[in-house]
Amino acid sequence: MTNLKMLKKEFLEDLSSVYDRDEAATFFSWLAEDLFGLKTHDLLLNAEADLDETQLLKFEEARERLKNEEPIQYILGYVEFLGLKLKVSSDVLIPRPETEELVQWILDDYQFSRLQLNLIDLGTGSGCIPIALAKHLHQAKIKAFDISAAALQLGASNLLRSLGEEGLKTKGSSIEFIQADILELERLPEADLVVSNPPYVKRDEQVQMKANVLKNEPHLALFVENEDPLIFYRKIAELTSQMTKTPVVYLEINQYLAQETCRLFEDFGFQHIELRKDFRGNDRMLKAY
Numbered sequence: 001m002t003n004l005k006m007l008k009k010e011f012l013e014d015l016s017s018v019y020d021r022d023e024a025a026t027f028f029s030w031l032a033e034d035l036f037g038l039k040t041h042d043l044l045l046n047a048e049a050d051l052d053e054t055q056l057l058k059f060e061e062a063r064e065r066l067k068n069e070e071p072i073q074y075i076l077g078y079v080e081f082l083g084l085k086l087k088v089s090s091d092v093l094i095p096r097p098e099t100e101e102l103v104q105w106i107l108d109d110y111q112f113s114r115l116q117l118n119l120i121d122l123g124t125g126s127g128c129i130p131i132a133l134a135k136h137l138h139q140a141k142i143k144a145f146d147i148s149a150a151a152l153q154l155g156a157s158n159l160l161r162s163l164g165e166e167g168l169k170t171k172g173s174s175i176e177f178i179q180a181d182i183l184e185l186e187r188l189p190e191a192d193l194v195v196s197n198p199p200y201v202k203r204d205e206q207v208q209m210k211a212n213v214l215k216n217e218p219h220l221a222l223f224v225e226n227e228d229p230l231i232f233y234r235k236i237a238e239l240t241s242q243m244t245k246t247p248v249v250y251l252e253i254n255q256y257l258a259q260e261t262c263r264l265f266e267d268f269g270f271q272h273i274e275l276r277k278d279f280r281g282n283d284r285m286l287k288a289y
Contacts, residue, residue: 127155198232
């Protein structure tokens with residue numbers, strides 16, 4: 001029989017050519033919690049516990065997927081995002097800590113507002129942004145757009161799993177998922193806030209990215225052509241500047257194009273532009289109004 005101690009030793013050795021030891025150890029802990037229901041302290045207390053064949057087969061499958069550089073979040077089928085447990089699949093980007101920071105910026109600005117806010121999320125993916133906002137904001141009416149029908153279906157499923165109809169009623173909030181190509185939109189509904197984490201990675205930046213991202217996450221949601229890397233930001237600036245009352249716009253941005261993105265919004269008449277650094281010290285968020 002194989003026990004947890006032996007399994008961890010084999011796991012770390014098997015993945016040593018792909019991941020560093022600390023990262024592999026983290027993956028082992030996540031899988032042990034998900035598959036065996038064991039927290040970190042349980043792993044220490046039960047290191048000699050034997051595992052049955054069914055448990056081992058599931059773990060072996062996960063290990064092979066990791067060796068093929070599939071993201072651990074897709075293997076688990078979910079990701080933690082601001083206290084929410086959201087389903088993810090290869091149809092959507094895996095929500096990143098930087099996106100959590102973007103949402104937290106909005107919450108810091110509006111969490112204690114008693115106004116009914118009309119919000120738009122452009123390129124919603126897993127629905128992480130609107131669901132987190134609906135959870136914390138009072139009477140938020142949100143329209144979440146995405147080009148992908150599969151992403152919208154996943155977002156709607158995440159909404160029901162995370163908040164449910166009763167949870168939304170309690171806050172007086174709602175989310176409407178809408179299929180549309182942002183670049184083909186001629187107008188947006190009136191809104192107080194617009195938020196977006198659009199594609200912004202230039203094709204020539206692929207060399208800097210990890211293989212597990214390039215091999216597994218949807219390129220449609222990641223990349224823009226080198227010749228026009230701000231295409232989505234220009235469209236967002238155009239659409240929001242057409243509104244009767246200019247909304248406050250919150251964006252996740254390409255750190256290498258931060259100043260160019262600021263100038264773009266200035267050219268569309270936005271008077272106030274604020275950049276914010278992420279936890280790594282990179283210019284990754286912008287607020288314009």
